[in-house]
Amino acid sequence: MAKLLLCIAIISETIATTFLKLSNGFTSPIYSVITIVGYMLSFYLLSIIVKELPIGIVYAVWSGIGIVLISFIGYFLFGQSLNIVSLCGITFIITGVVLVNFYAV
Template identity: 45%
Template sequence: MNSNYGFLFVAIVAEVIATSFLKSSEGFTRLWPTLASVAGYVIAFYFLSLTLRTIPTGIAYAIWSGVGIVLISLVGWLWFGQKLDAPAIAGLGLIIAGVVVVNVFSKSVSH
């Protein structure tokens, strides 16, 4: 894996962790979850900025948002007990398919 995709992976994971702490921050009224959320977003944006050195912005953001949506949906399901019905699962599958299509078939992606 190219290091820029490694940076993108770190950015995605940091963003998912930060977003997960938003719920427990209770509107930024609880200190530790708020600090964890802010730190996660700082890490995410830093590593996204490293990614943008070589991966086009639109492609990087499409991957980040698509994978992030799927991962945060899984976090919601596994840790917060949120329900995913059949249409939600189908939609998440389409998001994954879109990320794969962009990465495998698009000439915009630097391989």
């Protein structure tokens, strides 16, 4: 159950971060509310998840996958660039998340 909640927390955080960009410095009320609610949901779920899973593992997975998702959303939705160095960094993040999940104590 904790891993499912972690997936929901990651998706919620990713949506919130996407709408943070769209909120234009919190000048767009609808996008601002979506941002705030998304972050609140994500942190609430994290508070539940860390009761069952190690906080270091949870945070590494949450932030790592969030970075990867937001990088690709930035590329596809907002036309931001991803150069070879960025893609190498994303590859390292994914590798780190996999290693942490499979080899964590």
